[in-house]
Amino acid sequence: MKNTILLVTNFYYQAKGREYFREDIELSDFLRKHFKVCISHIDDLEKILPAVDAVLLRNTGPQSSHRQALKILRQKNNIPFSNDLLGKGDINGKHHLRELYLSGYPVIPTFFSVEELQTFGPCDQYFLKPVDGADSRGVQILTHQELFAKKPSHLVIQPLISFQYEVSFYFVDDQFHYALYAPDPEKRWELMPYIPTQEDVDFACKFIRWNTCKFGIQRVDGCRLPDGRLLLMELEDYNPFLSLSLLKKEVKERFLESLCTSLSRVISCR
Numbered sequence: 001m002k003n004t005i006l007l008v009t010n011f012y013y014q015a016k017g018r019e020y021f022r023e024d025i026e027l028s029d030f031l032r033k034h035f036k037v038c039i040s041h042i043d044d045l046e047k048i049l050p051a052v053d054a055v056l057l058r059n060t061g062p063q064s065s066h067r068q069a070l071k072i073l074r075q076k077n078n079i080p081f082s083n084d085l086l087g088k089g090d091i092n093g094k095h096h097l098r099e100l101y102l103s104g105y106p107v108i109p110t111f112f113s114v115e116e117l118q119t120f121g122p123c124d125q126y127f128l129k130p131v132d133g134a135d136s137r138g139v140q141i142l143t144h145q146e147l148f149a150k151k152p153s154h155l156v157i158q159p160l161i162s163f164q165y166e167v168s169f170y171f172v173d174d175q176f177h178y179a180l181y182a183p184d185p186e187k188r189w190e191l192m193p194y195i196p197t198q199e200d201v202d203f204a205c206k207f208i209r210w211n212t213c214k215f216g217i218q219r220v221d222g223c224r225l226p227d228g229r230l231l232l233m234e235l236e237d238y239n240p241f242l243s244l245s246l247l248k249k250e251v252k253e254r255f256l257e258s259l260c261t262s263l264s265r266v267i268s269c270r
Helices: 020-031 042-051 067-074 095-102 144-150 198-210 249-268
Strands: 004-008 036-040 054-057 091-094 125-130 140-143 155-159 165-172 175-182 217-224 230-236
Touching: 004 020, 004 042, 020 036, 020 249, 036 042, 042 054, 042 067, 054 249, 091 095, 095 155, 095 230, 125 144, 140 144, 165 198, 165 249, 175 198, 175 249, 198 217, 198 230
Parallel strands: 004 036, 004 054
Antiparallel strands: 125 140, 125 155, 165 175, 165 217, 217 230
């Protein structure tokens, strides 16, 4: 008897450079090899939860679009979730960037107010983004003068730094599987396979070890500085896009099989 997985997604969510619905259609098809699969929008979960063995949270969009639904999910202790909602990364917004920066991890300097910036020193430009945003929605670039004139609140504030490229590392539970990068910083949605060094993987693993997400998919997003160092941009432990269409068949199948194994483990631990 196959266990039943509820795949939570939003087939109508639109994001620049990404077709979320295609990824989740492919994912649902693969999951059916191992599980019975139901599909639901996050706002309809409460009606379906009693009939499933586990919930796989995928491309639901930014948390700002469903705060109340996520709040309700966190109160459900009898249903296993993947990701497991216990992480300290983007599942709780961008607060992890500030915490990691203050703890000395290799992260882009992160602040939540112009007053905090006084300890960092002036920059020509700053990058601002919503605390609970995603997919570059609501981002701003302000000059030093504009920033201190507006004094924005409830936004992440970071110095706008130059870098060679962005690179992402993809994990299931604590196991690294593959990496992708955007060789042109002006075309950050045009990704290509990336062969990481052991040092690169060690960089990503620092944040996986720091996190408290026990089950599920995590994506560590970094940027390569001109001097070769990597700095963290995001620790995605809520519903990271996987770019499955860019992967070689064997890489994709190994990743998805690992996800199915993780889901079976989640169910066995309930």
